[in-house]
Amino acid sequence: MKLADKYLQTHASHDPNDKVRQALASPTKMRFIDTPLLEVATYLSTLHNLDIQFDRRALEDVGLSSDHPITIDLEGVRLQSGLRLMLDQLELTYVVDPGRLLITTPEAAEPYSQSAFYPCVDLIYDSDSLAGEGGPSDYDSLIDLIHTTVEPDSWYFVGGAMPDVQPMENGLLIRQSEAAQRKIAALLAALRTAKSLPSDAYDPTPIDALPQREAAELQKLRASLDKAGSAAFVDTPLIEVAEYLSKLTGSRVLLDKRALEFVGKSLDLPVDLEFPKATARLIFDDLTREHRLSYYLENESILITTVHDVESHMVLKVYPVRDLLQSVDPSPQLLTPSFHGNFGGSGQSPSPYWETATDRLLDSMTSTIQPGSWKELGGSGGIGVLKVADALVILQTEQNHEQIARLLHDIRTQRQPRPESSTAAKAKQDEPVLIRYPIPLDDDGSDAISKFARLLTSEVAAESWNDETRYAISLGKTTLLVKQTPAIHAIIRQWIAQLYPHSIYAQQAAGGLRGGSGSSWGSCYAPELFDQKLGVVGGVPPTPRVMQDAVKSGM
Template identity: 25%
Template sequence: MRALASLIVLFSWIVGPVSAQPAPAEIETISPEKITPIVPLKEPEATQETRAEQTLLEHLCTQKVDVHFKKTSVKDALHELERQGGIPILIDQIALAEGGFSADRQVTANLPNVSLYTALKWTLHDAELTFVPEADSVWVTTSVAAEKMLKPRYYAVPTLISNENDAEQLIELFTTVIKPESWEDLGGPGSVAPYRSGLMVTQNAHVHMLLERLFAGLESLQKLPSDNYPTACYPISLTSSRQQELLQKLYTTNAKLPVDSSSLMSLIEKLREQVPCPIYLDRRALEDHYFYPDEIISTLPPESFSLARALDVITKSADFTWYVSDELIVITTADEAEMALDVALYPVRDLAWMGLDIQDVRLEEVAIPRPARQFAFGGGWVGYDSLEVDPIFGLPDYKGLIDLLTTTIEPDTWEDLGGAGSIAPFQRRADCLAIAQTQSAHRKLRQGLESLREKQQPANVDQLLEQYRANLKKMVVHTYVAAAGPHGGYRFRKDELQRIIEKIPQRVRPESWDGSTTFVDLMNEKIIVRNRGDVQREIQTYLTDLGIIKCDISRAGSCGCFLPFEDPQTETSPPATTTGQPTPAVR
């Protein structure tokens, strides 16, 4: 007992009595005035290199040079461009050797008064090479090596991104239309990740140039007024303004050509005297396609034809084609032209919304409120961005527009049918389609959209709402596709999805489930639900809030998280429209 008592005393001495412990000090409350932001000390070298690259790129685009190379070695041609351009041009000898190329390869190019950027691009094109702007020089290398010369860059785009869905839509947009094969989803080296109200992108210099133009274009479209809504497309390229100017002149200036049959080269020389820019013969592609300069062209355009139509007739007679790139006309094969894609943004707010005023208070009925899941330090949503429109309402209809254009405008050239053309929507106040297509297809797209605007009638809001209310009461089947994970695959396992669908009848309108006419089932990563439209609306909200599904504005409505189809036992009529004037601008 004495030993036990001693042990207790020793333990009490080590631990100490509870009452002897000092009371915790009160936490001092810091007033907002005392909180100051953290101001980082930036490393000047990291930002100076980026600024230097941008300065050099501006020099490449503005410095004029004269190119007159005839069977000149790449090395000698680059020395001449270095002399005229005033910047160092270095050759990546290791990459050239690994790719089986040589700086002694001969090139031919006649490009007077063009930018150094254009001269480098098309002189090296003849040798199957390319270039990369660095901070203090231009690096000439192979296409394979250039694609691997990646640099990370953060793009702060708060007007384009306010939440996770905006970021996913923006990423889907540019990975679809800007060099899709260069992104990791298709096996390329480029990568992208959202962070707060911006994106960190690792890509090569050429893709970074296009991304800067794309983001600037989207921000410009966000500022378009709804009254007198401008519908002109916004091209995404370094020389878009010059390219549009040249096309305008080619389509409005008459050609003056011989009336008698002439050789192909003599006709091209005649055109060179009349067109407002150089003509580049893509000899590498043309010679593989049996290019005969002395071939006699007997089908000649009449004097009333424009320069553009004259080029159409002459190149078609020789089984070639042409397009405007940068500051010149390129004559090449049809296969090569199909791979020369231009990216442009098309404002379609008036078409996607059928001329409706999206601020009309009557449309509040079709809006699904969402908690503003902003990135840190982000502000609240403004106007219709604070709501998602019920997909059952069917507007804005990007999917309908995309299906219309890809079905009727050169359908074989779109990626769904094995072509190179691609299309993707972006809504967040820009309300546009981003399209990568050939110059010929872009011209037809503009014509098709303008024709649609002339004929489309404005929607009748009251009739649309009446149909919407009727659809809410109908029994319909919807398929909800589970969201993909950040690195491919799906975000949720099948057993997790199974537990979620078991909760749906308990959490969403329990009285509406009878086990026979209504059901919820799981098929792989798709949740199949049969119930009334108004119940489907709540299920969509429930699954979206849980992060099970993601928005996809190209599928249905502004948040087409599912692809609806009507029950075979029900019939629906198309949205009613009024007769009258063409679609008004959205206010």
């Protein structure tokens, strides 16, 4: 069906917020000492020909007014950066309301969130599907990735105010703040960049999930930290150290006064450090470590703040890892016992599960790079994989990203090929293994599990079964005992995941996610090992409902 040209032209109208966004992107100048917030807003409104208003009720609710004194000295930054730096000290924010800019609180800004639709066909179908060979869509992996790494505490299912991401028409429907929407758009663009990288000259340089201009500004700040100098501080006030670092780097170095005062540290905190010759990065690292502080790079500035506050300013990056996923032994490893409960339960599982290259890569990150910084151990960092893009997506501090990049570089430059297995060893690896499969049957009749077993042996590698060494038998009303090779077990678990998309098998198949909404399970299969298309009858993949009906009918 083709939409009428009149409809398309009617709904391609001019965005009333374009003027506001253009003003936010323009350079500004802010030099104020104890100037009322209202006067600052009036000055900026005149300078940028922009309507700036206050949400007075929201400000009053947090004990602020338009007369609150502002002290700030900025020049040569975009208005967007200047406003963020100024309002952050008041724990305020701004929203772009049709044709104007409204200063308000983060809580009062929630109703101003926006809905956006993102076409994602290239990120929810694998290459075989896009080439016309058929295959199911995988919305869940992409949705879980966004929930985990973009404003992870803001989503409704974890107690936030934003509705969960919804799949629709080979894309995603998302309601979020304008700032979060920019992050999501940048994340999808970075994933596409990672997916498009050529394998013959693979460049695994991490990709900042930021709009192009902000990414360039961040790279400039990082480069400034490589400048070297000498310094000797003896009881030197922290504010003077910041001024020295600003001259050394050529970047704007600011102190987060609000955060520092909250932990009892003043701008005059005495500093004792000596560096005959060191990079600015090393000076920042030693300075912040000595005084239990931290720093982050944002809004065209380097800000010295507290360890706690830096977690609110994490960086989202996409790491191309196609070479790491393909270079290791691709066969899944059998782990037993497993301490993941089946189908939403807890405790020890009676079934072993498969660990793949994806799981091992995720575990290597979360277990060796500041383990306490990840969400699953009480931190704020998040990590996930999108297999269709061959990419890791990581939300972490700038300092932890540096450690991750170094670790991946070391792995790539020092890895060694696996020794060639003997014929006997290869044969042993292919010996059948007996595994117990709990099945979430809709029908609890006494013969339902037997019907399921018959369907399984007819649909999955039908020619490989026999009654002695490779078999599937029922155990009770909802459990199968299956003896098969590790490769066929991997296919079976994928097949069950397709049949029951809300089961633990589907959670495993979706890939591991750490630090957010996703399951802590990793992928349970390695489809790149197998040429056959799973669950395909007559060239057409059956839907989960068709397959479930087949079980009930005894197919």
